[in-house]
Each structure stands twice: as C-alpha cells, then as structure tokens.
Amino acid sequence: MASRTPMTLITGPLGSGKTTLLRHILASVDRKIAILMNEFGEIAIDSKIIQGKDVQIAELGGGCVCCSLQGEFEAAVREILQVVTPDVIVVETTGLAEPEALIFDIEESLTDVRLDGVITVIDADSLIRFPQIGHTSRMQIEDADLILLNKIDLIETSQAAAVEDKLEAINETAAIVRTVRAEIDPQLLFGIFRDRTATPVPHLHQPEFDSFSILPEAGYSRECLSAWAGQLQEWGVYRSKGFVQSEGEWLLFNYVAGRWEFEPFEADKAALVFIGKSVTVHREDILEALAECELCNTNSSKT
Amino acid sequence: MAIMNDIQKVSDTVWEIPVSYKEGMRVPARIYGTEKIVREMDDAVYDQITNVATLPGITRFAMCMPDGHFGYGFPIGGVAAMDPQAGGVISPGGIGFDINCGMRLVTTNLTWQEVQPRIKQLVDKLYERVPAGVGSTGFLRISKDEFRNVVEQGARWCVKRGLGWEEDLELTEESGCISGADASKISERAIDRGFNQIGTLGSGNHYLEVQVAKKENIFDEKLAERYGITIPDQVVVMFHCGSRGFGHQVATDYLQQFLKVMESRYRIKILDRELACAPFDSPEGRAYFTAMKCGLNMSFANRQVILHRIREVFSEVLGKPAEELGMRMVYDVAHNTAKLETHTVNGEKKKLLVHRKGSTRAFGPGMDELPERYKDVGQPVIIGGSMETGSYLLAGVPTGAETFFSTAHGSGRTMSRTKARKMWRGEKLQRELEHRGIYVRTASWSGLAEEAGGAYKNIDEVVHASEQAGISKPVVRFLPVGNVKG
Numbered sequence: 001m002a003s004r005t006p007m008t009l010i011t012g013p014l015g016s017g018k019t020t021l022l023r024h025i026l027a028s029v030d031r032k033i034a035i036l037m038n039e040f041g042e043i044a045i046d047s048k049i050i051q052g053k054d055v056q057i058a059e060l061g062g063g064c065v066c067c068s069l070q071g072e073f074e075a076a077v078r079e080i081l082q083v084v085t086p087d088v089i090v091v092e093t094t095g096l097a098e099p100e101a102l103i104f105d106i107e108e109s110l111t112d113v114r115l116d117g118v119i120t121v122i123d124a125d126s127l128i129r130f131p132q133i134g135h136t137s138r139m140q141i142e143d144a145d146l147i148l149l150n151k152i153d154l155i156e157t158s159q160a161a162a163v164e165d166k167l168e169a170i171n172e173t174a175a176i177v178r179t180v181r182a183e184i185d186p187q188l189l190f191g192i193f194r195d196r197t198a199t200p201v202p203h204l205h206q207p208e209f210d211s212f213s214i215l216p217e218a219g220y221s222r223e224c225l226s227a228w229a230g231q232l233q234e235w236g237v238y239r240s241k242g243f244v245q246s247e248g249e250w251l252l253f254n255y256v257a258g259r260w261e262f263e264p265f266e267a268d269k270a271a272l273v274f275i276g277k278s279v280t281v282h283r284e285d286i287l288e289a290l291a292e293c294e295l296c297n298t299n300s301s302k303t
Numbered sequence: 304m305a306i307m308n309d310i311q312k313v314s315d316t317v318w319e320i321p322v323s324y325k326e327g328m329r330v331p332a333r334i335y336g337t338e339k340i341v342r343e344m345d346d347a348v349y350d351q352i353t354n355v356a357t358l359p360g361i362t363r364f365a366m367c368m369p370d371g372h373f374g375y376g377f378p379i380g381g382v383a384a385m386d387p388q389a390g391g392v393i394s395p396g397g398i399g400f401d402i403n404c405g406m407r408l409v410t411t412n413l414t415w416q417e418v419q420p421r422i423k424q425l426v427d428k429l430y431e432r433v434p435a436g437v438g439s440t441g442f443l444r445i446s447k448d449e450f451r452n453v454v455e456q457g458a459r460w461c462v463k464r465g466l467g468w469e470e471d472l473e474l475t476e477e478s479g480c481i482s483g484a485d486a487s488k489i490s491e492r493a494i495d496r497g498f499n500q501i502g503t504l505g506s507g508n509h510y511l512e513v514q515v516a517k518k519e520n521i522f523d524e525k526l527a528e529r530y531g532i533t534i535p536d537q538v539v540v541m542f543h544c545g546s547r548g549f550g551h552q553v554a555t556d557y558l559q560q561f562l563k564v565m566e567s568r569y570r571i572k573i574l575d576r577e578l579a580c581a582p583f584d585s586p587e588g589r590a591y592f593t594a595m596k597c598g599l600n601m602s603f604a605n606r607q608v609i610l611h612r613i614r615e616v617f618s619e620v621l622g623k624p625a626e627e628l629g630m631r632m633v634y635d636v637a638h639n640t641a642k643l644e645t646h647t648v649n650g651e652k653k654k655l656l657v658h659r660k661g662s663t664r665a666f667g668p669g670m671d672e673l674p675e676r677y678k679d680v681g682q683p684v685i686i687g688g689s690m691e692t693g694s695y696l697l698a699g700v701p702t703g704a705e706t707f708f709s710t711a712h713g714s715g716r717t718m719s720r721t722k723a724r725k726m727w728r729g730e731k732l733q734r735e736l737e738h739r740g741i742y743v744r745t746a747s748w749s750g751l752a753e754e755a756g757g758a759y760k761n762i763d764e765v766v767h768a769s770e771q772a773g774i775s776k777p778v779v780r781f782l783p784v785g786n787v788k789g
Contacts, residue, residue: 013576015559039496039548071436072747096375096400096555100721105749108724126576129566132354134577135347135373 004114007089011140012121014095017150021182029186032063034086054079098139117192120144125154127163144174145192152178211275219245224293229260235282242272316772327357336369336768347373354574360391368662369768370715376577379661382709387583394580395554397658399639402598404545406685407606412629415515415536426785432612434503435789436746441502450498451486457600458607466611473674475635479603484596490556497549502608504544509789511542514781526778543687550598557591634683638712657707665699665710665775687713690786691756702773710775714762723758745788
C-alpha cells in the first residue's frame with residue numbers, strides 16, 4: 001500500500017480561496033507536488049507548458065507541476081504518475097463541482113493512488129451574508145475531511161461559532177480550521193488517511209486549533225505507545241505525526257482523528273507534532289502518559 | 304414528504320406552493336407534473352424553486368417543469384420570467400453553466416431497413432468525426448480572433464464557410480445567430496477554453512443518436528408530416544450538446560462579478576449565493592446578457608459544425624450527397640437561456656427576461672419568432688430521453704402561454720451520477736444495449752454508466768404530464784438504434 005501515491009482533493013465554492021490555498025501549499029510544502037485542475041488557473045501563468053496526451057503540464061519550479069485536464073480524469077492521473085512521479089497529487093475541482101463523483105472515481109478506478117483527504121474551503125463571510133447554503137456547496141461540505149473556514153478576518157469573532165455550527169450541522173466529523181488567506185499548517189492538510197468506513201467521531205464544539213512539538217529522545221514500549229495513542233483523542237488531539245524509537249527500531253507515527261499507525265521507518269531523529277483544539281492545555285497530560293511508556297534503560301524525554 | 308402539506312393542487316398536473324411558505328417569496332412557485340412525478344422530486348427542488356420566487360422582478364410564478372431536479376441555485380427545469388421594469392434580475396444560476404445546451408434534429412429519407420446493415424459503420428465513423436469526452440477538441444482549426452467572430456455570428460459564421468445550408472439557419476432558434484452578442488464582454492480565459500472546441504460533443508449527458516420513427520409511435524400524423532417525418536421506419540439523427548468550456552467560463556466569470564456588486568451596489572439580498580444576480584438594467588447585468596449571447600452563438604455554431612460532420616459521414620457511408628439523403632433539419636432548440644420576449648401578463652403586453660434552465664421554449668402557432676414554415680403549426684420541441692428509452696418530438700401549443708411558452712427538456716435524472724455509477728457498469732451496459740439493438744460508442748465507460756436509462760425518469764410520463772398540463776403536445780416518439788455518448 002505504501003507505493004500508492006496520496007491524492008488530496010481541494011473543493012469549495014467559487015471565490016472561497018482554493019487558488020490561495022494552492023499557492024500556500026506550493027510555498028510551504030517541501031515535496032514534489034502535482035496539481036491537477038480542469039483548466040490552468042492563475043497558478044500556471046508564465047510557466048512553460050508541455051503538451052501531453054491527456055494533460056498539459058506546466059512546470060512550477062522545485063519539481064512541482066500544474067496539470068490541466070485534456071481527456072478523461074483517470075487517464076490524466078495515470079499520465080501524471082508516469083511522467084511526473086509526484087510525491088503527492090492535489091486535485092482542484094471547480095467551484096461548481098459536486099465532489100462526490102470524483103471521489104467515487106478515485107476510490108473505484110484509480111488503484112495507483114490513495115485518496116488521502118478532501119479539503120473544502122469555505123468563505124466565512126459568505127456564510128454570514130447568505131442565510132442558506134446552496135446545494136452544491138452543501139455537497140462540498142458533506143464530503144470534507146477538513147474544512148478551512150477561510151476569510152475569518154472578514155467576520156466578527158462573535159459570529160464565528162454560529163458559522164461553525166452551520167457547517168457542523170452538515171458534516172459533524174470534519175475538522176474545521178479557521179484561516180485567513182487560507183494559511184494553515186500544511187501538516188494538517190496531508191496524511192489524513194480518509195476512511196469513510198470508520199465510525200465517525202463527532203467533534204464537540206471546541207476552541208481553536210493549536211499545536212506543539214516535542215523531541216522524545218527515549219525508547220518506548222510498542223504496546224504502551226498504542227495504548228497512549230488510543231488516549232490522544234481525549235486530550236483534543238486531531239492530528240499527530242513524527243518519529244519515535246521503540247524496541248530498537250525507528251517508527252513513523254501517523255495519527256488522524258482517532259486512527260493511527262506505527263510503521264518502521266528510516267529516521268535518525270525523534271520528533272512529534274500534535275495538532276488539535278486547545279491541545280496545548282493538555283500538553284503535560286500527553287507528555288506524562290508518554291513518559292510512562294519509556295523503557296527503563298533510556299533517558300527521560302526532553303521537550 | 305413535508306412539502307406535500309404546503310403544496311396546493313391547482314389541477315392534476317399543476318401544483319402550487321404559496322408565498323406564505325417562505326419569507327421573502329414575491330410570487331407563488333408552481334411545479335408541473337403528475338402527482339407521482341411531483342412526489343418523486345427531490346426536496347432540493349422545492350427549496351430551490353421557492354428561493355427563485357424571492358428574486359426581484361419575478362413575474363407571476365417561479366416554475367419548475369415535470370423533468371425538474373436540483374441544480375446550481377435554480378433547479379434544472381426552472382423557468383422564471385423577470386420584469387426589467389420592476390427591477391428584474393438576470394442570474395447565471397437561472398440559465399445554467401452550459402449556456403444554450405440544446406437539441407438538434409435532422410431527418411433522412413432512409414428507412415431503418417436500409418440503414419441497419421451499415422449502422423455500426425455509421426456510428427463508428429460518427430464517433431471518430433464528432434469528438435466526445437471532457438477535454439475533446441474539434442477538427443476545426445481557427446485562431447482566437449476568428450473565434451471571436453464565431454461567438455458574435457453563431458451558426459451564420461459556419462454557413463458562410465460552407466459548413467451547412469442556408470435553410471439550416473432558418474430552422475434554428477434565433478436563426479442560429481442571436482443579435483447583440485459582443486465578444487468584448489468575454490474574458491481571455493473563456494476564449495482560451497472555447498476556441499478549439501467547436502464541433503465537439505463534450506461529456507455528461509451530451510450525445511448524438513441515430514433513431515427510428517416507427518408508425519405506431521406517430522401520435523399526430525399531420526404535424527409529423529409538417530415536421531418532415533413522412534415515411535415508415537424513417538431514420539433521423541438527434542443530438543444534444545452546448546457551449547462547452549466557453550459557456551461555463553462565461554457563467555463563472557459573471558457569477559463572480561455579480562457576487563461582488565449584488566449587495567453593495569444594488570442592495571439585492573438573496574438566500575443562497577448560488578442565486579447570484581444583478582439587475583437586468585445595470586451595467587453588469589447588461590454585460591452578462593451580451594456575454595451570454597456569445598455563449599448562445601458558440602453553441603449554435605457547435606451544433607452547426609456537428610450537423611455538417613453528420614452529413615459528411617452519412618454521405619460517405621451511404622455513397623450519396625446529403626441533399627439526396629434528405630438530411631434536412633427539423634429544428635434546433637436551446638435549453639439553457641435567458642431571452643427578452645414579449646408575453647401577456649394580466650392582459651398587458653410586457654417585455655420579460657425569461658430564464659429557462661433545462662427547459663425548452665415551446666412557442667404556439669402564430670407567434671412572430673417562428674420560421675415561416677411552422678408559423679401555423681407551432682414550434683417543434685425536441686425532447687431527449689435517456690439513451691435506452693427513446694426521445695420525442697413535440698409541438699408548442701397556444702395554452703403554453705401559462706408557462707411563458709416553456710416545457711420540459713428531457714426526462715430528468717432520478718438519481719445522482721455517482722449513484723448511477725455504483726449501480727451500472729459501462730462495459731456491461733454497452734453489451735446489453737447492443738443485444739437490444741442499440742449500438743453505443745462512448746468516450747468514457749463511467750460516463751456511459753451515469754446515463755443508464757434507470758437513472759432517469761420515465762420519458763413517457765414526463766411527456767404525458769406536459770401534454771396534460773397543456774404546455775406542449777406529442778407528435779412522434781423515436782427509438783434509438785445507434786448512440787455516440789459524450
């Protein structure tokens with residue numbers, strides 16, 4: 001499964017900030033990203049365009065490319081995998097698209113990619129201005145794993161909770177992150193491991209997302225680590241990622257909304273990042289519980 | 304369904320939702336269809352059509368045709384006449400993104416018995432010559448500047464270049480060239496998306512079909528004859544396509560512009576941002592109207608070039624010029640439009656901007672805009688059914704005044720495209736269809752599955768409801784024998 005290229009879908013109504021988010025991703029993520037869209041937007045302006053069979057490819061620098069669809073979606077993705085070999089594929093849908101069909105296509109017909117997550121960008125201001133959420137927007141919200149409540153600076157702080165309630169009424173499991181100009185910790189965007197078959201975990205109305213990181217230099221008991229990971233949700237952790245040492249090997253820890261994985265990995269430095277709603281409040285609880293997993297012959301964890 | 308408590312039965316096929324249903328409704332909403340059809344409509348239709356009833360300038364009713372289902376802002380099947388004198392608006396969501404997505408019907412003087420041995424060859428060649436699929440580009444190579452002429456001149460541009468016959472124009476809504484289209488109101492991006500797409504079907508529910516008119520499926524012999532259906536088992540060609548990426552971009556551009564000025568400049572409050580609009584009599588509204596006309600013309604040109612290809616293919620395969628094969632147009636109708644038309648409201652003649660989204664204009668006999676040859680019988684209305692079940696030729700009727708002379712446009716989906724994909728497999732469907740005598744070529748298996756007959760309402764019920772409601776009457780039902788699916 002490790003060889004399947006992760007694919008992230010970015011959707012949201014017209015003018016909500018999808019292109020701004022793409023720019024932010026390109027500027028802040030140090031991986032080889034292939035963006036696939038229906039038509040070249042502003043992202044690929046002034047780029048050299050290469051004519052492929054099912055896509056046109058524009059080089060964006062740093063190995064990243066922007067591809068515009070020419071033929072069938074599936075064929076275009078296969079061509080990108082072959083020609084570009086990206087680390088991640090990001091698909092931007094048009095603001096008018098209902099993502100459901102695309103999600104189905106990806107999960108059904110594309111065996112070389114893994115749908116990692118659906119990110120929906122919503123304009124907070126427009127939710128205040130228009131009392132009803134349109135049918136297309138509603139479907140875009142329903143399908144999201146992560147919602148960026150963007151342009152949050154355009155509305156009063158006191159209105160934000162009501163807007164989040166509206167979104168939660170449509171999708172009770174997606175994490176909602178408030179953003180300005182779609183600026184978000186890129187750790188939150190990738191590695192979501194979308195799993196719609198898992199029991200959804202409704203999130204309670206909670207304060208804003210925050211994050212912290214630690215450098216756990218000890219070695220830990222594998223069994224105890226699993227038990228610890230199982231508790232993270234109680235402390236408000238939505239996302240965690242990093243490397244730890246356990247029983248003589250390095251493990252990559254990947255945690256999203258109550259689901260996690262420890263997988264052997266080549267690493268040389270321990271580090272873990274935690275992201276969640278008010279997660280810093282529980283920092284000590286998280287560290288204490290982790291310390292209990294330390295194996296006796298190593299140093300205690302440092303932060 | 305909760306809505307059934309609020310809905311009032313006006314007749315067996317007309318259902319009204321009063322203004323008391325929702326705050327801000329200026330007029331009642333009316334849904335056309337039998338009780339069965341109305342009950343089976345998804346809830347979003349009620350929500351959307353009553354939202355439309357809140358828009359400034361809406362006249363008499365916000366209406367939904369029997370094939371209605373949810374769409375972007377307005378339902379597909381939505382009809383709304385706005386009075387510019389009363390602050391009436393123009394809304395891209397009320398026209399649809401595939402501007403002037405429409406139908407064209409062409410006859411032949413061939414019988415099914417004559418065509419049957421060549422049907423595969425015909426369909427294969429049509430599939431080759433009329434590119435289908437999402438990003439398909441056409442064989443017509445023109446510059447972006449020339450494309451600007453196309454969007455201003457429509458099908459007329461094609462006929463001038465030998466891509467059609469003079470009489471094709473007369474048999475196209477607006478004579479294939481709506482006046483007042485101005486390419487300076489179009490973005491570069493829209494030009495980029497459209498200039499190489501003339502003569503292409505596109506994807507989704509777009510298709511090209513070879514069909515047969517069987518004797519038992521002729522409901523009005525006189526009218527059928529006037530429309531050109533004159534011999535037993537006559538073969539006809541029907542196709543459905545629109546303005547491709549061009550229309551889509553035009554709508555997107557103006558939707559974004561309207562969102563910026565609607566409230567701040569014009570104090571228009573709407574319930575759902577998908578209803579974004581501007582007063583028709585405003586610089587923005589006028590600019591969109593002009594740009595939308597370019598979309599209309601692009602689409603007329605697209606269908607004109609496709610018709611030309613169809614004539615070429617038939618002529619090559621059957622070894623006779625198209626003229627000798629009797630390949631004359633019956634008509635070309637637009638689905639997704641807003642047009643200024645004169646209608647009588649409470650005994651008073653008024654110029655109204657009639658939005659028809661997934662709805663066909665159906666002018667009754669005697670109306671000025673009809674071509675000479677149909678003036679006494681009314682406008683031909685072409686209704687595309689699903690690729691499995693058949694399609695219809697209807698006629699406009701005098702009682703159509705009730706809906707500003709609008710009727711259904713197809714059978715209307717009963718389930719989402721995704722749901723259809725989960726239920727059918729394209730490859731298997733193609734084999735089954737071939738077994739039943741319908742030869743299908745497609746650019747996309749999943750796209751084919753989306754268009755399975757089972758994903759649509761029963762076309763006969765839709766046509767029957769339109770007849771009962773007095774908004775059009777059936778003339779001929781056609782059965783599919785070959786299909787190129789976009």
